[in-house]
Amino acid sequence: xxxxxxxxxxxxxxxxxxxxxxxxxxxxxxxxxxxxxxxxxxxxxxxxxxxxxxxxxxxxxxxxxxxxxxxxxxxxxxxxxxxxxxxxxxxxxxxxxxxxxxxxxxxxxxxxxxxxxxxxxxxxxxxxxxxxxxxxxxxxxxxxxxxxxxxxxxxxxxxxxxxxxxxxxxxxxxxxxxxxxxxxxxxxxxxxxxxxxxxxxxxxx
Amino acid sequence: xxxxxxxxxxxxxxxxxxxxxxxxxxxxxxxxxxxxxxxxxxxxxxxxxxxxxxxxxxxxxxxxxxxxxxxxxxxxxxxxxxxxxxxxxxxxxxxxxxxxxxxxxxxxxxxxxxxxxxxxxxxxxxxxxxxxxxxxxxxxxxxxxxxxxxxxxxxxxxxxxxxxxxxxxxxxxxxxxxxxxxxxxxxxxxxxxxxxxxxxxxxxx
Amino acid sequence: xxxxxxxxxxxxxxxxxxxxxxxxxxxxxxxxxxxxxxxxxxxxxxxxxxxxxxxxxxxxxxxxxxxxxxxxxxxxxxxxxxxxxxxxxxxxxxxxxxxxxxxxxxxxxxxxxxxxxxxxxxxxxxxxxxxxxxxxxxxxxxxxxxxxxxxxxxxxxxxxxxxxxxxxxxxxxxxxxxxxxxxxxxxxxxxxxxxxxxxxxxxxx
Numbered sequence: 001x002x003x004x005x006x007x008x009x010x011x012x013x014x015x016x017x018x019x020x021x022x023x024x025x026x027x028x029x030x031x032x033x034x035x036x037x038x039x040x041x042x043x044x045x046x047x048x049x050x051x052x053x054x055x056x057x058x059x060x061x062x063x064x065x066x067x068x069x070x071x072x073x074x075x076x077x078x079x080x081x082x083x084x085x086x087x088x089x090x091x092x093x094x095x096x097x098x099x100x101x102x103x104x105x106x107x108x109x110x111x112x113x114x115x116x117x118x119x120x121x122x123x124x125x126x127x128x129x130x131x132x133x134x135x136x137x138x139x140x141x142x143x144x145x146x147x148x149x150x151x152x153x154x155x156x157x158x159x160x161x162x163x164x165x166x167x168x169x170x171x172x173x174x175x176x177x178x179x180x181x182x183x184x185x186x187x188x189x190x191x192x193x194x195x196x197x198x199x200x201x202x203x204x205x
Numbered sequence: 206x207x208x209x210x211x212x213x214x215x216x217x218x219x220x221x222x223x224x225x226x227x228x229x230x231x232x233x234x235x236x237x238x239x240x241x242x243x244x245x246x247x248x249x250x251x252x253x254x255x256x257x258x259x260x261x262x263x264x265x266x267x268x269x270x271x272x273x274x275x276x277x278x279x280x281x282x283x284x285x286x287x288x289x290x291x292x293x294x295x296x297x298x299x300x301x302x303x304x305x306x307x308x309x310x311x312x313x314x315x316x317x318x319x320x321x322x323x324x325x326x327x328x329x330x331x332x333x334x335x336x337x338x339x340x341x342x343x344x345x346x347x348x349x350x351x352x353x354x355x356x357x358x359x360x361x362x363x364x365x366x367x368x369x370x371x372x373x374x375x376x377x378x379x380x381x382x383x384x385x386x387x388x389x390x391x392x393x394x395x396x397x398x399x400x401x402x403x404x405x406x407x408x409x410x
Numbered sequence: 411x412x413x414x415x416x417x418x419x420x421x422x423x424x425x426x427x428x429x430x431x432x433x434x435x436x437x438x439x440x441x442x443x444x445x446x447x448x449x450x451x452x453x454x455x456x457x458x459x460x461x462x463x464x465x466x467x468x469x470x471x472x473x474x475x476x477x478x479x480x481x482x483x484x485x486x487x488x489x490x491x492x493x494x495x496x497x498x499x500x501x502x503x504x505x506x507x508x509x510x511x512x513x514x515x516x517x518x519x520x521x522x523x524x525x526x527x528x529x530x531x532x533x534x535x536x537x538x539x540x541x542x543x544x545x546x547x548x549x550x551x552x553x554x555x556x557x558x559x560x561x562x563x564x565x566x567x568x569x570x571x572x573x574x575x576x577x578x579x580x581x582x583x584x585x586x587x588x589x590x591x592x593x594x595x596x597x598x599x600x601x602x603x604x605x606x607x608x609x610x611x612x613x614x615x
C-alpha cells in the first residue's frame with residue numbers, strides 16, 4: 001500500500017514540475033528534467049547527505065517509468081490539467097506525508113539524532129520543489145508563503161512522540177503521515193500561513 | 206587518445222564558463238570558479254550520485270591545471286575569443302560526445318540499468334553548463350533552446366544498441382561518441398531545435 | 411579553543427543568512443533554512459565531495475542548536491542587528507579563517523593534492539554564502555566584489571608553506587588561520603578588491 005502511495009506522490013510531483021517548466025516555456029527536454037528533479041530531488045539530496053549511494057531512483061526503475069509517463073501525460077493534456085487541480089493537490093499532499101516519514105526512518109536507520117531525522121524527512125518531502133524553483137530561476141515558493149515544510153516538521157515530531165507509546169509500528173507510520181496531510185490540507189483550505197515578520201502587508205513576489 | 210579528447214573538452218567547457226562569467230562582470234575569482242564548475246560540474250554530480258568519492262577531479266591534477274591555464278588564456282585574450290568561436294564549438298561538441306560515453310560506462314561499472322546509464326552520461330555532458338547557468342542566475346540554456354542533451358541521449362542509446370553486435374569495445378565507444386557529435390553539429394548547422402510546445406512564436410529569454 | 415571559534419563562526423554565518431532571508435521577505439521557515447545552509451553549506455559540500463558521510467552537522471548536534479538559537483535571536487532582535495555589524499564581521503572573518511584550515515586538513519586526511527586541499531578549504535569557508543545567494547536568487551556576492559575567497563586561498567597556501575618549516579602543528583594552524591583573517595580585515599578596512607577586468611567603472615549589481 002505504501003508503494004502505491006509513493007507512486008501517487010511521484011506522479012503529483014512530476015506533474016507539478018511540468019506545470020512550472022511550462023510557465024517558463026522550456027523545451028521538451030527541459031520539461032522532462034524539471035519533472036524528474038521535482039519528483040526525486042528531495043530523496044536524492046537525503047541519500048547523498050547520509051551517503052546512501054547509488055541514490056534510490058537509480059536502483060528502482062519504477063520511478064523513472066512513472067515520471068516519464070506522467071510527463072508525457074501532462075504535456076499531452078496540458079490544457080486540461082486545471083480539471084485535475086484538486087486531485088493533484090491531494091496526491092501531492094499524500095506524497096509529502098509519505099516522503100516525510102520515509103525520510104525520518106532512513107535517518108533512524110543511519111542512527112542519527114531525532115532532530116536530524118526530522119530534518120531529513122522534511123528535506124525528502126520539500127527539496128524536490130526547492131531544486132525545481134532554483135532551476136527555474138525563482139526564489140523557492142516554500143520559503144515564502146506556505147505551510148508546507150511546517151506540516152512535515154510537525155509530522156516528524158508526531159512520529160517520535162508516538163514511538164514512545166506501545167503502538168504497532170505501522171500505526172505510528174500511518175498516524176504521523178496523516179498528521180502531515182491534515183495540517184497541509186487545513187492550511188490550504190483556510191489559507192493559513194506562518195505569521196509574517198514584516199510590518200506591512202504588501203506581498204512580495 | 207581518449208585522454209587528449211578529454212582535455213580538449215575540458216578546455217572548451219572552461220572557456221565557455223569564462224565567457225558567461227565575463228558577461229556577468231564577475232571578478233577574477235568568480236570567473237575561475239565558473240570556469241571550474243562548467244568543466245567538472247557534470248562529472249562531479251555523476252560521481253556523487255553513484256557514490257564514487259573523492260570525485261574524479263580531486264584525484265587527477267591534470268584537470269585542475271588545464272582549467273587554470275584555459276581560464277588565464279581566456280581572460281588574457283578575451284577580446285580575441287571570437288576568432289576561436291568555431292574551434293570552441295568543435296571542442297565542446299567533441300567534449301560532450303566523450304563525456305556522454307564515459308558517463309554511460311561509469312553507470313555500467315556500477316551495474317545500473319541502461320536508462321540510468323544514459324541519464325548519467327547525459328548528466329556528465331550537460332550539467333556543468335546547468336550549474337554554470339544557475340550560479341550566473343540564468344535559467345539553464347539547455348532547458349530552453351538547443352539540441353544538446355538530446356544528442357547525448359541518442360548517443361547513449363546507440364551505445365547500448367551497438368553493444369548487441371559483435372563489435373570491438375573501442376569501436377562501440379567511438380561510434381556512439383561520433384553519433385553525439387554529428388547530431389549536435391547538424392543541429393547547430395541547420396538550426397534544428399526540439400519542436401515547440403507553445404502556440405505562438407515569441408521567443409522567451 | 412578551536413571549538414569555541416567554530417561556534418562563533420557558525421553564529422556569524424547563521425545571522426548573515428537571516429539578514430539576507432529577511433531582505434527577501436521570507437517566512438520563518440525560509441529564514442531558518444537560509445540560516446542553516448549559510449552556516450553548514452560549505453562544509454556539507456566539502457564532505458560530500460570527499461565522501462565523508464553522513465555529513466558533519468548530522469553527527470554533532472551542537473551546530474543545529476547553535477543555528478536554531480542564532481536564528482531566533484536574529485529574528486527577535488532584527489531591528490538592532492546594526493549595532494552588531496562590527497562584531498558580526500569579526501565573527502564571520504574568524505569563522506572563514508578557521509573553516510579554511512579545517513577544510514585543508516580534511517583534504518590532507520583524504521590524501522589529496524595540496525591544491526585540492528586549498529580548494530576544499532576555500533569551499534568550506536565560502537560556499538555556504540554561495541548556496542545562500544543561489545537560494546535567494548542572487549548572483550553569489552563573492553564572485554563579484556570581495557576579497558573573500560582570495561583570503562582563504564592565500565591562507566591555505568600559507569599552511570603548506572609553513573608546514574615545510576620545523577614548526578609545531580598548532581602554530582601552523584593558527585598562523586595560517588590568522589593570515590586569512592588579516593587579509594580579509596585589511597581588504598574590508600581599505601576597501602580593496604580584485605583588479606577589475608572591465609574597461610569602465612559602472613558597477614553592476
